[in-house]
Amino acid sequence: MNQTTTLLRDADLARAFDRASGTYDRLTGLNAGYRADLRRSARRLRLPAGGAGLHLLDAGCGTGASTAALLRAAPYARITAVDASAGMLRRAAAKPWPAGVRFVHAPVERLADAGVTGPFDAVFAGYLFRNVSDPDAVLAAVRALLREGGRLAVHDYSLSGSPVHRALWSAVCRAVVVPAGTLTGNRGLYRHLHGSVRAFDTAPRFAERMAAAGFTGVRVLPVPGWQTGIVHTFLASRPAPAPKGATA
Numbered sequence: 316m317n318q319t320t321t322l323l324r325d326a327d328l329a330r331a332f333d334r335a336s337g338t339y340d341r342l343t344g345l346n347a348g349y350r351a352d353l354r355r356s357a358r359r360l361r362l363p364a365g366g367a368g369l370h371l372l373d374a375g376c377g378t379g380a381s382t383a384a385l386l387r388a389a390p391y392a393r394i395t396a397v398d399a400s401a402g403m404l405r406r407a408a409a410k411p412w413p414a415g416v417r418f419v420h421a422p423v424e425r426l427a428d429a430g431v432t433g434p435f436d437a438v439f440a441g442y443l444f445r446n447v448s449d450p451d452a453v454l455a456a457v458r459a460l461l462r463e464g465g466r467l468a469v470h471d472y473s474l475s476g477s478p479v480h481r482a483l484w485s486a487v488c489r490a491v492v493v494p495a496g497t498l499t500g501n502r503g504l505y506r507h508l509h510g511s512v513r514a515f516d517t518a519p520r521f522a523e524r525m526a527a528a529g530f531t532g533v534r535v536l537p538v539p540g541w542q543t544g545i546v547h548t549f550l551a552s553r554p555a556p557a558p559k560g561a562t563a
């Protein structure tokens with residue numbers, strides 16, 4: 316597959332998600348692990364006391380599957396969920412949510428223009444980073460939005476680096492993902508899904524990228540099932556200030 320012709324970025328990507336928003340929940344519902352794995356990654360943030368008193372950011376919330384996962388992990392938290400696609404966001408906002416959840420239409424790199432400045436106690440990014448044209452810029456933006464000591468969980472398709480997992484991903488796309496996307500009239504977006512996973516960082520490379528962006532305690536965890544080696548949770552923190560009196 317020629318990846319340069321299948322990858323969508325920025326405004327083209329937002330338009331493709333706008334178009335796909337009506338069938339997105341149905342298609343992701345066909346993947347038994349989609350919502351359960353998001354919930355697992357959100358739980359891995361280990362937010363205390365059900366999130367009471369915390370303000371969380373769901374970056375790239377789409378139709379709200381990651382927002383629901385975050386809410387399950389932290390039912391008492393305040394959640395700001397943002398997305399660059401108006402169509403996806405409309406679907407998310409139309410669902411029933413508790414009063415502490417709000418939705419904002421903006422790219423995560425330009426949240427300040429929408430009046431959102433943080434700081435957030437934690438950020439969750441489900442299937443976002445593989446889609447952005449400049450992951451370093453988005454990591455820098457997320458780091459700036461976090462309070463010191465705040466946590467980041469990234470949940471995404473990021474291949475292990477093993478040829479077996481790369482081949483398995485292409486086989487699943489050819490047999491299931493692209494045909495299902497074509498049936499619902501969104502062939503371009505689902506070819507993008509195939510190509511963007513192949514083009515994205517391997518899990519070890521993305522972990523290095525997080526560390527280079529100034530995050531500490533970076534950890535990479537697998538998910539169970541057929542997506543082992545294909546989907547990972549990445550955990551990290553914005554460094555906390557050194558305790559008073561500590562020497563460098």
Ligand SMILES: C[S@@+](CC[C@H](N)C(=O)[O-])C[C@H]1O[C@@H](n2cnc3c(N)ncnc32)[C@H](O)[C@@H]1O
Pocket residue numbers: 328329332353374375376377378379380381382397398399400403421422423424440441442443446447
């Ligand atoms: C694959 S969907 C995932 C949605 C949701 N997090 C989930 O887990 O179902 C990726 C979402 O990221 C959004 N997105 C892509 N680039 C973005 C950016 N720079 N800022 C905010 N949202 C972005 C897209 O519009 C899309 O809704």
